[in-house]
Amino acid sequence: MVMLFESSTIKNITIKNRVMMAPMCMFSVEKEDGIVTPFHLTHYESRALGQVGLIMVEATSVTADGRISPLDLGIWSDEQIEGLHTLTSRIHAHGSTAAIQLGHAGRKAKTNQPAYAPSAVAFSEDEAIPTEMNEEKVTETIDAFKAxxxxxxxxxFDIIEIHGAHGYLINQFLSPLANTRTDRYGGTREGRYQFLRETITAIQSVFEGPLFVRISAEEYHKDGNTMDDFIYFAKEMKKQGVDLIDVSTGGLVQAPIDVFPGYQVPHAETIKKAAQIKTSAVGLITSGRQAEEILKNQRADFICVGRALLNDPYWPKRAAEELGYVIEAPKPYARGWA
Structure with missing residues (x-):
């Protein structure tokens, strides 16, 4: 059996194959209102039609002041539900599982409002110093994730992913490079994990489905978190009932990164084995054979595909052909896929 096209059940959700569309910001909202546009419907539905098992919608902001850009999708208002519901309906129509990544940019927010962060530490010398969140703002933000x-x-949506990677708010709380607090949300790694701990608990109080967390398991700085720290965080997430860790790297500080095919896979493998938790692997995974090797060698449980899916919405078909496997074509396309 080709593992890439095996189904997998997590809690009450069965995902038809192990191909996961990576959450990638599209910056395509038209009126800066966070509402789904025709572009989003076409973009995500086409990948579902292309037989991606799990469609992960891009980082969607839980507050208006937490957007990466004014053109981000939003989920801070009930007015945004209708468009998102249309989107999940389109994804489900082709047998794919619909997931959404909930995020807050923290000090990397780019809106007309002040940026908030765990500490008053700028991302770089060229960036403004953010406002340190007091405990009231911390509670307000956790409540925003819950809402x-x-x-x-x-x-x-069938699955929720918490965005704790790429230098955004939760990543900032987790890292000593961005979190210099002395209260219960800072200091030791136990303290730095507290914001994520409370966010997970808040989400679980209203959502019973599978819960993923994306992390950056390498900060590319000598004073940042180590793999031991990330394994600690992963074990804590598992204790809390997180179902899968989506393992990426970087984004917290400006740093050169040596990028090559599969460069982040070892991080997913280490966390999977050390914490005994499901992981997804991402990072220039572009071929079916490459994806199958990762799965067969138990280095990760899902293959997160980003740029290759931007290039080709039918990447699963190409991967299947490379592996000598036939996936069922959408009925209207059967003549072309034969």
């Missing part, structure tokens, strides 16, 4: 999870449920 967003409830909207995600109402919108028909």
């Amino acid at each position: 967003a999870a409830l909207r995600a449920k109402e919108s028909g």
Whole structure:
């Protein structure tokens, strides 16, 4: 059996294959209102039609002031539910599982409002110093993640992923490079994990489906978190009932990164084995054979495909052909896929 096209059940959700579309910001909202546009419907539905098993919708902001850009999708208002529900309906129509990544940019937010962060530490010398979040703002933001999870449920999403990677708010809380707090949300790694801990608990109080967390398991700085720290975080997430860790790297500080095919896979493998938790692997995974090797050698449980899917919405078909496997064509396309 070709593992890439085996189904997998997590809690109450069966995903038809191990191909996962990576959450990639599209910056395509038209009126800066966070509402789904025709572009989003076409973009995500075409990948579902292309037989991607798990469609992970891009980082969707839980607050208006937490957007990466003014053109981000949003889930901070009930007015955004209708468009998101249409989107999940389109994804489900082709047998794919619909997931959404909930995020807050923290000090990397680019809106007309002040940027908030765990500490008053700028991303770089060229960036403004953010406002340190007091405990009231911390609680308010955790509540925003909870409200967003409830909207995600109402919108028909099967899976929620918390964005704790790429230098955004939760990544900032986790790292000593961005978190210099001395209260219960800072200091030791136990303290730095507290914001994520409370966010997970808040989401689980309103959402019963599978819960993923994306992390950056390498900060590319000598004073950043080590793999031991990430294994600790992963074990804590498992204790809390997180189902899968989506393992990426970088984004917290400006740093050169040696990028090559599969360069982030070892991080997913290490966390999977050390914490005994499901992981997804991402990072220039572009071929079916490459994906199959990762799965067969138990280095990860899902293959997260990003740029290759931007290039080809039918990447699963190409991967299947490379592996000598036939996937069922959407009925209207059967003549062309034969």
